[in-house]
Amino acid sequence: MTNDHDYFTLENKIFQNKDLLQVSHLPDSDRIIGREEELTNLANAIQPAITGNTPNNVLVYGKTGTGKSLCSKFITNQAISRAAGNDVQVGVAYVDCLQESTETQAVQSIGHQLNDQNDTDISIPHAGLSTSEYYRRLWQIIDARFDAALVILDEVDKIESDDILMQLSRAVESGKLSSSTIGTIGISNKVRYKESLDERIKSSLCEREYVFPPYDATQIREILHSRSDAFEDDVLEDGVIPRVAALSAREHGDARKAIDILRFAGEIAEENGLEAVTGSCVEQAHEREETNRLAELISKSPSHAKLVLEAMALLAQQPDRNNDVVQTTEVFDLYKRLCDRDESSHLKLRRVRDILSELEFLSIIEQERKWAGKGKGNYMENQLVDDPEVILAACEKSN
Numbered sequence: 171m172t173n174d175h176d177y178f179t180l181e182n183k184i185f186q187n188k189d190l191l192q193v194s195h196l197p198d199s200d201r202i203i204g205r206e207e208e209l210t211n212l213a214n215a216i217q218p219a220i221t222g223n224t225p226n227n228v229l230v231y232g233k234t235g236t237g238k239s240l241c242s243k244f245i246t247n248q249a250i251s252r253a254a255g256n257d258v259q260v261g262v263a264y265v266d267c268l269q270e271s272t273e274t275q276a277v278q279s280i281g282h283q284l285n286d287q288n289d290t291d292i293s294i295p296h297a298g299l300s301t302s303e304y305y306r307r308l309w310q311i312i313d314a315r316f317d318a319a320l321v322i323l324d325e326v327d328k329i330e331s332d333d334i335l336m337q338l339s340r341a342v343e344s345g346k347l348s349s350s351t352i353g354t355i356g357i358s359n360k361v362r363y364k365e366s367l368d369e370r371i372k373s374s375l376c377e378r379e380y381v382f383p384p385y386d387a388t389q390i391r392e393i394l395h396s397r398s399d400a401f402e403d404d405v406l407e408d409g410v411i412p413r414v415a416a417l418s419a420r421e422h423g424d425a426r427k428a429i430d431i432l433r434f435a436g437e438i439a440e441e442n443g444l445e446a447v448t449g450s451c452v453e454q455a456h457e458r459e460e461t462n463r464l465a466e467l468i469s470k471s472p473s474h475a476k477l478v479l480e481a482m483a484l485l486a487q488q489p490d491r492n493n494d495v496v497q498t499t500e501v502f503d504l505y506k507r508l509c510d511r512d513e514s515s516h517l518k519l520r521r522v523r524d525i526l527s528e529l530e531f532l533s534i535i536e537q538e539r540k541w542a543g544k545g546k547g548n549y550m551e552n553q554l555v556d557d558p559e560v561i562l563a564a565c566e567k568s569n
């Protein structure tokens with residue numbers, strides 16, 4: 171007997187092309203909204219590369235989701251094709267410095283992306299070479315294959331050693347490259363990043379600097395509208411896009427957050443077998459986005475940060491509290507009990523204080539120093555930015 175029941179339901183009434191809502195999706199130029207000036211500036215800075223000359227090194231700043239990575243990838247791709255029209259070979263490498271945070275990993279990744287072993291006969295093994303050997307091979311590859319290479323260093327502030335910035339920005343003048351040239355585009359969310367750099371690196375890495383401002387609600391709406399063909403016709407209820415735009419513009423205009431909320435809203439409609447994406451899907455999607463974002467932040471924080479947050483959330487949930495402000499010593503006491511529960515040894519109070527200030531830096535909590543009265547000194551009040559339930563769900567998810 172044959173079992174011809176079809177277990178796959180291919181019918182998908184909500185999404186038509188969900189890929190348009192993935193963060194990795196690179197839209198065409200006509201779908202890049204409100205970044206005309208930024209794209210023009212970037213193009214001017216790297217313009218020399220398309221004739222095989224040395225481009226300016228650029229540093230791009232701006233808050234998350236303001237299109238820094240998108241515009242940098244887009245403009246460097248355009249540089250490749252414009253240069254090809256002049257018979258000039260431009261190569262582009264993209265490094266996510268959060269993932270590839272050591273100097274060796276980053277150089278290796280650049281080498282890997284720019285290489286074609288059939289062409290160069292040079293190999294870039296995953297391990298086993300010294301950092302200087304990886305550099306040597308990288309320079310050889312660039313000289314063999316390109317007139318100019320452009321290297322995008324995303325989240326450049328996460329790189330563990332500034333030496334790579336020095337090597338890349340000085341490769342031409344120090345004679346490492348003999349026939350080619352190289353330019354870098356560093357991207358950072360930290361406005362103070364430049365201040366932390368060595369003077370010599372600063373002057374070569376930051377020949378041009380651009381700040382990407384946050385989007386306003388109208389621009390976010392346009393960004394979402396331009397991707398609404400991710401959905402089947404007529405499944406988005408009228409108020410959905412304005413509501414998502416309003417939610418994302420409330421903190422700062424973060425296009426990544428807006429696109430994530432819209433995608434989650436569609437998934438929630440799909441999971442519930444709805445025929446349309448409704449306002450209530452958006453509310454649930456907003457919560458899911460917050461949980462995911464926090465879970466990601468928490469998973470990147472030191473492991474005890476999660477226990478400290480869990481302690482704060484449990485304290486804030488206590489029924490006899492009239493507000494959710496908690497003192498550091500209370501957090502510390504409950505944190506120690508959670509460590510006992512998990513059979514792990516606890517950190518000292520001083521380290522827990524450090525963790526709390528790191529969490530404040532990440533905008534997961536707010537802190538305020540209070541004066542306890544004469545002879546008693548100061549104490550710190552801590553408060554979660556999000557609801558305790560969202561924090562607990564995020565802690566659970568980041569496991």
Ligand SMILES: Nc1ncnc2c1ncn2[C@@H]1O[C@H](COP(=O)(O)OP(=O)(O)OP(=O)(O)O)[C@@H](O)[C@H]1O
Binds near residue numbers: 237
């Ligand atoms: N102007 C825009 N038009 C269309 N889509 C955009 C625009 N700006 C950003 N996006 C989309 O929003 C998402 C986030 O953008 P992007 O990754 O470029 O931001 P970012 O500033 O680099 O943020 P982060 O610092 O978090 O990496 C991407 O999916 C991107 O395609």
